[in-house]
Amino acid sequence: xxxxxxxxxxxxxxxxxxxxxxxxxxxxxxxxxxxxxxxxxxxxxxxxxxxxxxxxxxxxxxxxxxxxxxxxxxxxxxxxxxxxxxxxxxxxxxxxxxxxxxxxxxxxxxxxxxxxxxxxxxxxxxxxxxxxxxxxxxxxxxxxxxxxxxxxxxxxxxxxxxxxxxxxxxxxxxxxxxxxxxxxxxxxxxxxxxxxxxxxxxxxxxxxxxxxxxxxxxxxxxxxxxxxxxxxxxxxxxxxxx
Amino acid sequence: xxxxxxxxxxxxxxxxxxxxxxxxxxxxxxxxxxxxxxxxxxxxxxxxxxxxxxxxxxxxxxxxxxxxxxxxxxxxxxxxxxxxxxxxxxxxxxxxxxxxxxxxxxxxxxxxxxxxxxxxxxxxxxxxxxxxxxxxxxxxxxxxxxxxxxxxxxxxxxxxxxxxxxxxx
Numbered sequence: 001x002x003x004x005x006x007x008x009x010x011x012x013x014x015x016x017x018x019x020x021x022x023x024x025x026x027x028x029x030x031x032x033x034x035x036x037x038x039x040x041x042x043x044x045x046x047x048x049x050x051x052x053x054x055x056x057x058x059x060x061x062x063x064x065x066x067x068x069x070x071x072x073x074x075x076x077x078x079x080x081x082x083x084x085x086x087x088x089x090x091x092x093x094x095x096x097x098x099x100x101x102x103x104x105x106x107x108x109x110x111x112x113x114x115x116x117x118x119x120x121x122x123x124x125x126x127x128x129x130x131x132x133x134x135x136x137x138x139x140x141x142x143x144x145x146x147x148x149x150x151x152x153x154x155x156x157x158x159x160x161x162x163x164x165x166x167x168x169x170x171x172x173x174x175x176x177x178x179x180x181x182x183x184x185x186x187x188x189x190x191x192x193x194x195x196x197x198x199x200x201x202x203x204x205x206x207x208x209x210x211x212x213x214x215x216x217x218x219x220x221x222x223x224x225x226x227x228x229x230x231x232x233x234x235x236x237x238x239x240x241x242x
Numbered sequence: 243x244x245x246x247x248x249x250x251x252x253x254x255x256x257x258x259x260x261x262x263x264x265x266x267x268x269x270x271x272x273x274x275x276x277x278x279x280x281x282x283x284x285x286x287x288x289x290x291x292x293x294x295x296x297x298x299x300x301x302x303x304x305x306x307x308x309x310x311x312x313x314x315x316x317x318x319x320x321x322x323x324x325x326x327x328x329x330x331x332x333x334x335x336x337x338x339x340x341x342x343x344x345x346x347x348x349x350x351x352x353x354x355x356x357x358x359x360x361x362x363x364x365x366x367x368x369x370x371x372x373x374x375x376x377x378x379x380x381x382x383x384x385x386x387x388x389x390x391x392x393x394x395x396x397x398x399x400x401x402x403x404x405x406x407x408x409x410x411x
Contacts, residue, residue, distance in 0.1 A: 009275070011273070012273065054269065059265070059268050062268065063264075063268055076273045077272045077273065078272050078273050078274070078275075079268075079269070079270070079271065079272035079273065079274050080268045080269055080272065081269075082273075082274070082275065084275070090275075093275050104273075113267075115263070115264055115267060117263060122306075122309075125306075125309065125310070125313065126313055129310060129313060135310070139310050139311070139313075142307060142310070142311060143311060146311070148304075150307075151303070151304055151307035151308065151311075152300065152303050152304065152307065154303075154306070154307040154310055154311075155302065155303030155304055155305065155306035155307035155308075155310070156303045158303075158306040158307070158310060159302060159303055159306055187266060187267060187270075187271065188266045188270050188271075190266055196266070198267065198271075227263055229263045229264050232264060232267065233272075235267045235268065235271035235272040236267060236271045238271075238272060238273045
């Protein structure tokens with residue numbers, strides 16, 4: 001008797017959705033991809049690799065497949081690394097949460113996720129020194145009595161000041177973008193970023209959305225650095241726990 | 243198509259295949275099914291390496307302090323941190339200037355080293371899988387290279403050349 005083979009789950013799609021040809025899954029020697037139908041839904045799966053790590057190659061395989069699938073219809077991308085003990089358990093789960101999944105698929109249909117990160121920028125350093133009384137005071141102190149302590153204190157105040165400037169600018173661009181997007185979700189805190197937010201938007205709005213980001217970035221480059229990534233699979237809008 | 247879909251034309255940003263910028267989404271967002279087993283992943287341990295960040299922060303503070311002290315508000319209104327740092331060994335396009343560029347780069351790399359390591363861990367290039375070490379090691383390295391500080395160092399090198407006409411040796 002052989003134990004049932006555990007499966008890696010990439011995402012959930014509508015039952016009619018086929019896996020695009022020429023795609024590979026995760027693992028050093030990726031197993032073939034297939035769909036596992038369950039009612040009106042299907043899971044996109046492959047046999048789970050023996051060992052799986054969050055390697056660059058595997059993360060990309062996971063993501064690229066979700067993106068390729070999204071070209072033909074809505075996808076609920078799984079979080080990376082979801083492995084089920086066997087096909088049967090996947091099927092049971094899908095059937096028991098069919099309604100929620102269909103609603104979520106409807107929500108992401110024809111839409112993409114765009115992620116925006118905002119970071120402090122160093123180009124506004126002299127403006128900060130001029131405008132921030134604390135920084136300017138600490139700078140004078142550090143010049144008068146140089147040393148490690150004074151430097152750390154000054155540098156820390158500078159880092160905080162640059163962060164404050166970036167946060168204020170990020171709040172403005174966030175409000176502008178919210179008007180273009182259908183929904184937004186704040187992402188996990190990321191070291192070094194003052195803002196990490198994902199937007200759900202109509203595929204056709206991508207150009208307009210990007211335009212807003214670029215214009216804002218150009219006009220505020222001495223305050224904030226913006227990094228826009230996407231279109232992405234709708235990770236942040238498929239987050240239902242089923 | 244897929245890996246090429248990242249936006250690269252956003253102003254102020256130069257990136258190549260930036261998995262780094264969405265790592266936290268792939269690992270911490272997306273659908274979860276409760277009965278599923280989440281395989282044990284080295285990458286998920288990413289948060290445990292946060293201690294490194296503290297070290298990287300202090301490096302950054304010191305860098306800022308240094309740059310601030312070199313800032314001459316009366317005569318120069320256009321310098322950025324890396325430019326100022328680059329000036330340590332004397333600006334200009336001569337050997338000293340080139341050395342300064344190298345120095346700036348090294349410092350910038352060091353400041354983001356913590357993050358680079360973090361990524362390296364996350365993508366699993368930590369050496370206990372020798373059969374893939376070559377390829378993965380390079381990729382992780384490339385990822386680290388694409389960190390933004392490198393851009394600032396490069397910008398510094400460029401603008402210093404044009405910014406200090408008199409000191410060139």
